């Protein structure tokens with residue numbers, strides 16, 4: 001998946017998870033913290049690829065990781081998520097420095113990347129060091145237009161959710177008034 005695709009997908013996850021009540025910290029968190037946290041880590045797993053957006057900027061980290069684990073190896077696994085969780089919540093300096101909602105969003109951003117790559121045919125080794133890749137290949141690596149459309153669709157769904165707010169828009173429209181206006185215009189023509 002492209003960097004833009006990951007960015008939009010992660011943003012969608014952040015908006016959606018902020019709106020549902022399942023993750024209370026995110027639900028009650030500040031929009032700025034949740035979205036910025038997600039964006040900070042949404043490209044991080046691709047640090048294992050020297051040609052990726054982050055890989056080019058941090059080649060001194062990227063090259064050794066790439067040589068040791070290969071692309072879509074350790075960094076694209078649940079084990080890496082666990083390591084990030086331990087780093088964020090066990091190191092006192094990090095734990096006390098960042099707000100809790102931002103820290104949780106860092107995890108969401110990271111996991112959203114793995115989830116997005118899971119939707120591509122290459123898949124991800126979720127249970128690394130078990131070297132089996134899992135995938136639901138609905139996004140093709142060669143079809144960037146489809147990737148963009150699906151990511152944009154997910155973003156719109158996240159923005160419109162919950163859809164009850166969208167439906168309540170009809171309360172702003174006075175249908176009786178519209179009917180009366182049409183009736184009056186009709187009667188005017190009949191009188192002619």
Ligand SMILES: [Zn+2]
Pocket residue numbers: 045046072076113117
């Ligand atoms: Zn990736």
